[in-house]
Amino acid sequence: MEIVAELKREPWVDSGRSLGLARQVFEGQARALDAIGSSLNEDFLKAVELILACTGKVIVSGMGKSGIIGRKIAATLASTGTPSFFVHPGEAYHGDLGMIGGIDLVLLISHSGETDEVIKLIPYLRHIQANTIAITGCADSTLAQSASVHLDVSIERETCPNNLAPTTSTTATLVMGDALAVTLMNRRGFMPVDFARFHPGGSLGRKLLTQARDVMHEVPCLFGEATFDQIVNNISQGKRGIVCIVSATGELLGVVTDGDLRRALESSTEETRPKAQDIMGRMPTTVAGEANLHDCEILMRERKLTSLIVIESGKPLGVIKSFDA
Template sequence: MNDEAKILQLALAVIDNEARSVARLAERIDERFVAACRYMLACEGRIVVTGMGKSGHIGNKIAATLASTGTPAFFVHPGEASHGDLGMITPKDVVLALSNSGETDELLTIVPLIKRQGVPMIAMTGNPRSNLARNATVHLDVSVEQEACPLGLAPTSSTTAALAMGDALAVSLLEARGFTAEDFARSHPAGSLGRRLLLHIEDIMHTGERVPRVSEDALLSEALVEMSDKGLGMTAVVDAGDRVVGLFTDGDLRRALDKEADVHVTGIREVMTPNPTSIHPHLLAAEGLQMMEARKINGLLVVDEAGVLVGALNMHDLLRAGVV
């Protein structure tokens, strides 16, 4: 067998092994899983996740996933816990302990102290007969038949199974809490979902002198100058009270020129689009995007409750803001 074929064969064997390991978890989603969820839902403090080595790395990720989906959680290193960090665990907390063997010394050292506080402990191990499993309030079996590592040594399938079980807990809790996309966005304000769900029209619209506008009595030539100066490909047409009565766009200009309109004598009212689509500033930028896409337009005028022009935005603004 050549090197390339061997590499591909090993890679496929790893994927197959880990996929089967995760699939076998389905039969262990039972009353013990429900009990673990109930303890975590009833927790008045935080979910304290702990684990050594590779289990610790997985635990760190599980804690992050829990925290970002509505279940307050943080990771405590078990080695540090026995040197002072155990004080971070309070009687209102729930401990989630990860160990494939269930015999990790650093974890077993702090188990009596956790139990003395009356803190519920959920153990996630690959050995239901281990000390950690037997001392847990609830044990979740994440055992695998064999590691994907050909030597059977490096934690591979076992860590994948533990991670999948952690995700199952987080998502089940998310649903039970009624956690929404908006809640997720509030904990991820810098992410793309946060921008889509938290950014408002008023946060990104052009305002003041940057908003293109001409009087309803203006000539087409004045509208062209205003559009050129403001660079949004459109201009609002307003009455004496600055209320929007129309919109003139690049598309309207092309149609006017097709009709051989004289820009120096044609009034803007003759070629504008009356009663144009507009949006209120307090609405979400995502709603503005949805409106543009539905109407196949590239810009929107922003008006207040009285129809007074307060801003303008186009698709480029949404792109810059990361909403698209």
């Protein structure tokens, strides 16, 4: 019974110490990242230029935890405009070296710079004259010295209490990869629509690649002389809470919403009910049929709208509602 009671108390007794340790991890890694960021130099710029000049692909390789980080770096590069993929160094040494050509650039990751499986790749890469970028925590290492460019991610210590498990070092490597990707995006002029092409299944990708005409709904249209009852009937039948008022040749003149109807109903009598042209909102916000859904969403949010009229050559094609975006 005493042991059970002690076990129940332990998490509460230890909570303050655990939170303190967790905060130390954040603080320690933040300091390390700040130091590495401040020490960036011409080598980083050289690495960026090498990648931009690469006519092949960026091949990323690393063992263990470095390999896991390498996979993420390769994925980030590939999704932001730099063709890239990961090759496991062990598999490369047993046949997959054929994936790497002389026009490719190889990004090698090893915190010690002495990882045997990675070092074994160097003779082949020299033979095919492939450019290499090394990310290590030791500028004097074999890997750093053999690479075309070395990116230094050296740290004072890991945040692991025993200074053994890769923690701060892997974070630093990951951020170095992100720094390369973001800089390359800027240099390439990589835009949201480019990102969408590589992420068509995501929410942002769908909105950037979907045009207004793809999601618009039919919208009723009336002439300016339409009576109050006609407006009510058309808005009810259209089920979109809006009707377009058009000229004799079909150009958009304005819109009447269900809100306009309510206000007109309150300020008029049965005998003085207004016509469409008397209550319509002029100069409604419109978008072209090829406008992407993401821009439509931003426009509606900024102007606090629930509807956007889609037009072509000045004539209404349909309406987008806020729930469509």
